[in-house]
Amino acid sequence: MNFVALQMLLGDRAKYLGLIFAVAFSTFLMSHQSSIFAGIMRRTTSQIMDVPDANLWVMDRKTQYFDEVKALTDDDLYRVRGVPGIEWAVPLFKGLPRAKAFDGNFRVVIMMGVDDATLVGAPRNMVLGSADDLRRPDAVIIDRVGYEFFFPGQPYELGKPLELNDHRVNIVGIYNSSAPFQNLPVFYSRYSQAVTYVGRERNQLSFVLAKAAPGVSDREASRRIEAVTGLRAATSSEFGWQTIWYYIDHTGIPINFGITIGIALVVGTIVAGQTFYIFTLENLKQFGALKAIGVTNWRITGMILLQALMVGVIGFSIGIGMTAAFFELTKNVLDLRGFSLLWQIAAGTGGTVLLIVILASLMSIRRVLVLEPAIVFRG
Amino acid sequence: MIQGVAEISPGERSPFGVLHGRFEESAVSCRRVTKEFVSGDNRTLVLRGVDFDVSFGEMTLLVGPSGCGKTTLLSVIAGLLDPTGGNISVLGQNMDELSGADSILFRRKNLGFVFQQYNLLPALTAAENAAVPLLAAGVPRKRAVDKASAMLAELGLEQRLYALPSQLSGGQQQRVALARALVHEPRLIVCDEPTSALDHETGHAVMELLTTVAVREDRAVIVVTHDSRVFDFADRIAHMDDGRIVRTEASEKAHFPATRN
Ligand SMILES: Nc1ncnc2c1ncn2[C@@H]1O[C@H](COP(=O)(O)OP(=O)(O)OP(=O)(O)O)[C@@H](O)[C@H]1O
Ligand SMILES: [Mg+2]
Numbered sequence: 001m002n003f004v005a006l007q008m009l010l011g012d013r014a015k016y017l018g019l020i021f022a023v024a025f026s027t028f029l030m031s032h033q034s035s036i037f038a039g040i041m042r043r044t045t046s047q048i049m050d051v052p053d054a055n056l057w058v059m060d061r062k063t064q065y066f067d068e069v070k071a072l073t074d075d076d077l078y079r080v081r082g083v084p085g086i087e088w089a090v091p092l093f094k095g096l097p098r099a100k101a102f103d104g105n106f107r108v109v110i111m112m113g114v115d116d117a118t119l120v121g122a123p124r125n126m127v128l129g130s131a132d133d134l135r136r137p138d139a140v141i142i143d144r145v146g147y148e149f150f151f152p153g154q155p156y157e158l159g160k161p162l163e164l165n166d167h168r169v170n171i172v173g174i175y176n177s178s179a180p181f182q183n184l185p186v187f188y189s190r191y192s193q194a195v196t197y198v199g200r201e202r203n204q205l206s207f208v209l210a211k212a213a214p215g216v217s218d219r220e221a222s223r224r225i226e227a228v229t230g231l232r233a234a235t236s237s238e239f240g241w242q243t244i245w246y247y248i249d250h251t252g253i254p255i256n257f258g259i260t261i262g263i264a265l266v267v268g269t270i271v272a273g274q275t276f277y278i279f280t281l282e283n284l285k286q287f288g289a290l291k292a293i294g295v296t297n298w299r300i301t302g303m304i305l306l307q308a309l310m311v312g313v314i315g316f317s318i319g320i321g322m323t324a325a326f327f328e329l330t331k332n333v334l335d336l337r338g339f340s341l342l343w344q345i346a347a348g349t350g351g352t353v354l355l356i357v358i359l360a361s362l363m364s365i366r367r368v369l370v371l372e373p374a375i376v377f378r379g
Numbered sequence: 380m381i382q383g384v385a386e387i388s389p390g391e392r393s394p395f396g397v398l399h400g401r402f403e404e405s406a407v408s409c410r411r412v413t414k415e416f417v418s419g420d421n422r423t424l425v426l427r428g429v430d431f432d433v434s435f436g437e438m439t440l441l442v443g444p445s446g447c448g449k450t451t452l453l454s455v456i457a458g459l460l461d462p463t464g465g466n467i468s469v470l471g472q473n474m475d476e477l478s479g480a481d482s483i484l485f486r487r488k489n490l491g492f493v494f495q496q497y498n499l500l501p502a503l504t505a506a507e508n509a510a511v512p513l514l515a516a517g518v519p520r521k522r523a524v525d526k527a528s529a530m531l532a533e534l535g536l537e538q539r540l541y542a543l544p545s546q547l548s549g550g551q552q553q554r555v556a557l558a559r560a561l562v563h564e565p566r567l568i569v570c571d572e573p574t575s576a577l578d579h580e581t582g583h584a585v586m587e588l589l590t591t592v593a594v595r596e597d598r599a600v601i602v603v604t605h606d607s608r609v610f611d612f613a614d615r616i617a618h619m620d621d622g623r624i625v626r627t628e629a630s631e632k633a634h635f636p637a638t639r640n
Contacts, residue, residue: 011502
């Protein structure tokens with residue numbers, strides 16, 4: 001009877017396509033919007049994740065997320081270094097100076113200052129040049145977004161000058177940054193140099209990056225740092241999630257995406273459910289005939305579920321394919337980097353679509369189950 | 380012959396209590412059957428004590444004025460509606476004794492239906508439509524469709540096996556419906572107004588097929604009809620009025636007089 005069920009569905013071309021469209025539409029919207037949301041949230045943690053060398057971030061106890069910091073003192077750095085079980089600790093500066101090209105083009109950039117001696121935290125994804133060249137005087141490494149902003153249309157080349165807060169700096173490297181939340185260019189220089197590029201503040205130490213000694217877990221190391229210094233210590237992933245939760249709790253972003261995803265869900269369910277119900281109503285006499293002939297309610301429920309599942313699978317495949325195609329087509333767009341279709345989102349959307357088609361078929365199933373087979377004799 | 384006759388020795392009972400090996404007195408026997416429809420405070424007594432017998436090897440017509448309860452009686456006999464009172468035995472099976480699931484199984488195995496509106500599935504070909512009772516019983520698709528095709532050929536539709544209902548005339552559709560009613564070799568065929576959507580000639584042809592193909596010594600056919608033009612095909616005509624069978628007359632022509640006992 002499975003074959004009969006599928007033929008029934010395919011036989012009504014208009015409704016079949018309508019159902020598939022509804023499911024594909026909500027699949028696309030849900031998966032696409034969830035992916036963009038996840039991408040934006042991931043972007044808030046980009047500069048944390050771009051530092052793979054150190055697993056521990058030490059900051060002021062009241063720090064809520066990455067982008068708003070209260071400076072630490074040099075003394076704090078020394079105290080972290082003194083915590084037993086800490087292999088090393090280095091300073092990290094983060095500021096927002098204004099960079100200017102000589103043609104007058106300017107932009108606020110994220111300036112990361114890494115430890116002069118060790119260069120811990122310096123970028124890894126070099127496109128041109130080497131992170132070691134940061135040791136040269138007035139050296140900065142800039143990301144592709146920055147380079148293409150300040151030198152539009154020009155081939156990547158090193159040695160170009162920029163002005164940072166009246167300091168002339170030289171580009172010694174170009175790298176691929178993970179996009180920050182606001183998609184600002186991200187520059188790197190040595191700590192001692194970076195602090196001179198921003199306006200004067202008494203303390204400039206944004207974070208202490210630390211690494212646990214071998215045999216000491218990150219959790220244990222951060223517990224010890226907190227006990228000894230009274231500062232807050234977190235692993236990269238803890239700090240990343242803390243930052244994400246800050247944006248979730250304190251911005252309208254999740255509401256915005258939530259509404260879109262919710263609408264996709266509701267509209268998809270209602271349109272699919274309604275179309276499916278009309279399809280069932282139009283076939284009611286046929287279902288009545290099947291019941292009269294001796295097809296059991298179980299079998300009929302199975303037939304309807306199979307029809308719903310078929311619509312779900314095809315609609316989902318089309319919708320998820322559209323989302324994948326979108327990210328595939330935009331993967332080389334610099335401003336959209338970091339956005340992709342995560343398998344978790346594909347799986348979650350699949351589960352939701354399954355729910356949609358089952359919900360959509362419930363009404364139909366109910367209608368057919370209460371159907372009196374005797375109606376087949378009524379004109 | 381029906382399935383199972385060879386395996387079951389005379390007098391033995393099948394799971395449905397049908398006696399095989401000899402033919403029961405009647406294919407259908409109704410005693411004081413009543414049916415009342417209740418909706419809210421509205422009660423309509425539609426069947427008011429029906430006594431009705433249908434014999435094997437015969438085509439029995441059920442006739443009477445509109446609204447007298449013919450369709451209701453047919454539905455009750457076929458197990459599509461539960462009677463309010465009285466006793467119905469179909470193919471030797473007391474219908475009261477069947478649970479819901481067993482009643483569906485009984486119907487699937489033993490009954491064939493022909494409806495006024497054909498009720499074919501528009502997306503299935505003629506052969507697939509005719510195969511539905513076999514598919515419902517779990518027969519693999521290929522075998523079911525082959526068997527249905529043979530049945531359609533017997534009804535003169537061998538050229539239209541792959542046609543969709545929308546590509547068939549009314550008479551052809553009713554023949555497909557007839558094939559669907561016969562394909563699983565049921566022992567009771569119930570038809571409600573099988574000719575009333577058809578013109579005279581086509582209706583005549585369908586009735587002819589019913590008498591020649593459907594009526595066999597081990598099978599009974601009940602046809603509800605308004606259509607006096609088909610009375611000639613009957614072995615027996617039961618007249619119904621106001622919820623009762625008021626008169627039954629045997630027609631002079633009988634199909635298997637010698638084989639009935
Ligand atoms: N489900 C129902 N609920 C209430 N009343 C019903 C129901 N089904 C049938 N009836 C009533 O029962 C009576 C008999 O109906 P039925 O369809 O059996 O008549 P019929 O003899 O087949 O008529 P026709 O020749 O017009 O088909 C009618 O008055 C009808 O209104
Ligand atoms: Mg009727």
